[in-house]
Amino acid sequence: MTDRNKIKLVQAAVGAVALTLLMQVMGIVGFGQYTWMCFLPLLMFFAFGANFKMIPMMIISYAVGELWCIINGIVMGIFGSFAGGNMILGMLIPTILVIFCILTVHENFFEGAIFSNVPCIFMGMATSFFITEMGANTDPILFVELLGFWCYGLVLAVALVLSGMVVCSAIFGKERAMAALMPLPRDDKRGEK
Secondary structure (H helix, E strand, O other): OOHHHHHHHHHHHHHHHHHHHHHHHHHHOOOHHHHHHHHHHHHHHHHOOOOHHHHHHHHHHHHHHHHHHHHHHHHHHHHHHHHOOOHHHHHHHHHHHHHHHHHHHHHHHOOOOOOOOHHHHHHHHHHHHHHHHHOOOOOOOOHHHHHHHHHHHHHHHHHHHHHHHHHHHHHHOHHHHHHHHOOOOOOOOOOOO
């Protein structure tokens, strides 16, 4: 087993314990049914390369996505009042218009702005849709609570990275741990001999 594999094995064990324990907070504060929400920001955080500098953009863009969900509901309501039950006019056209606006505003006019991380905007919009639809079947939550769950999931991501780094540094030394925990270059050909 390589040095890198040993260090990553320790990191995985520490991360598994840290995440499992920290996720229990959701149940303790009465939101155990929303523990799934903690995984979504984790996925997004690591997809962005575990870059701590992305966290403010991830939070703000997620909140913007929640606002777009509200806007979509308003636009669907307006179109629905004239649609007479026509699904295309009442649901599809308004949603197409809203998505067009999201992409135009955030990928065109405000590209690179702190509130223009389109994947996080769509994540905020999608989870808001889900909670809005699910609210009839469970205890409804507010969008601000959903944003809180998103932020807590980012806390879990940070805790995962930092706890693994602290423990691995203590066992293997900081330089070895840092070297092992850094991603391999994309052109790595580990599978080839």
